[in-house]
Amino acid sequence: MLAKEINFIERFKARASHAAQVQSRVKKLEKIDRVEPPKRRQSVAFEFPPAPRSGDDVAHLRGVDKSYGSRVIYQGLDLLVRRRERCCVLGVNGAGKSTLLKLVTGTTAPDAGSVTLGGSVKMGYFAQHAMELLDGESTVLETLDAAFPRAGQGSLRTMAGAFGFSGDEIEKRCRVLSGGEKARLVMALMLYDPPNFLVLDEPTNHLDIATKEMLITVLSQFEGTMLFVSHDRHFLAALSNRVLELTPEGIHQYGGGYTEYVARTGREAPGLHA
Ligand SMILES: Nc1ncnc2c1ncn2[C@@H]1O[C@H](COP(=O)(O)OP(=O)(O)OP(=O)(O)O)[C@@H](O)[C@H]1O
Ligand SMILES: [Mg+2]
Structure with missing residues (x-):
């Protein structure tokens, strides 16, 4: 007009x-008030800085028992995650996926058995409710700065930019951030100082498609080991090379990634998002 x-x-x-x-x-x-058209978010390429290489056995669970009250989640669980494996954990709601990741990250202790991490393992953990742990009064930049006090402002701004916080947006307080923005900030915190073992519990839940694709691209260049839970078909297919399916009968393991799992079992993961 x-x-x-x-x-x-x-x-x-x-x-x-x-x-x-x-x-x-x-x-x-x-x-007529002239309104600027909404800016398209600039996605700045993020290059994974090389992480120090870990030992070959990254996480080892031996004879692990875990119950909550009378609810038995694991009994005599043995699991070895080796270097460069990208294990996705499948199972219905309540199957124990998050519990497995909590055992591996030491967030929860086993009732019996042992959980050990291999030599030189540097872990990055994205918990299912990680975003709730951000300090609402801190800004994006303050949050990054508090986590990496020795990093320069320039590199923190670059990192924030790569995760979609451009210009003034790094001055926003965490309490006003959207779910997707919080998730992006938590990702930036996790990846700034590159780990060699990523444990991710539903990392893409609050992400828009562009950020999800960016994360898939970033993670496909990741040379370390991954243990992750996702209900996103594309995320699973693009990133996994081993499948752990939690069933009432125990863990079923499949070599090969999610795509091979679907081909072999003739079905998709339980609870998959379209
Ligand atoms: N701290 C806790 N106290 C009591 N019960 C718990 C606790 N944490 C988990 N549970 C129970 O243990 C079971 C497994 O929980 P978990 O969070 O590992 O499931 P999940 O597979 O990650 O499910 P979702 O897909 O919903 O995230 C559930 O029945 C849950 O209610
Ligand atoms: Mg869970």
């Missing part, structure tokens, strides 16, 4: 016969 009106004014402003019409259009246009 603006373009059309401006065009009309340009064409007829020199003609006395159209003076009234031109005048009224000029007045009309003056009354």
Whole structure:
């Protein structure tokens, strides 16, 4: 409409016969508030800095028992996660996926058995409710700065930019951030100082498609080991090379990634998002 009106004014402003019409259009246009079109978020490429290499056995669970009250989640669980494996954990709600990740990260202790991490393992953990742990009063930049006090402002800003916080957005307080923004901030915190073992519990739940794709791209370049839970088909298919399925009968393991799992079992993961 603006373009059309401006065009009309340009064409007829020199003609006395159209003076009234031109005048009224000029007045009309003056009354219109011009709004900037929404900025498309700039996605800055994020290059995974190389992490120090870990030992070959990354996480080892031996004879692990875990119950909550009378609810038995694991009994005599043995599991070895080796370097460069990207294990996805499948199972219905309540199957014990988060519990497995908590055992591996030491967030919860086994009732019996042992959980050991291999030599030189540097872990990054994205917990299912990690975003709730951000300090609401701190800004994005303050949060990054508090986590990495020795990093320069420039590199923190670059990192924030790679995760979609451009310009003034790093001055936003965490309490006003959307779910997706919080998730992106937690990712930036996790990846700034590159780990070699990533434990991710539903990392893409609050992410928009563009950020999810960016994360998949970033993680596919990751040279370390991954243990993760996801209900996202593309995330699972792109990143896994081993499948652990939690069933009432115990853990079923499949070599090969999610795509091979689907081919072999003839079904998708339980609880998959479209
Ligand atoms: N701290 C706790 N106290 C008591 N019960 C718990 C505790 N944590 C988990 N549970 C129970 O243990 C079971 C496994 O929980 P877990 O969080 O590992 O499931 P999940 O597979 O991650 O499920 P979801 O897909 O919903 O995230 C559930 O029945 C849950 O209610
Ligand atoms: Mg869970």
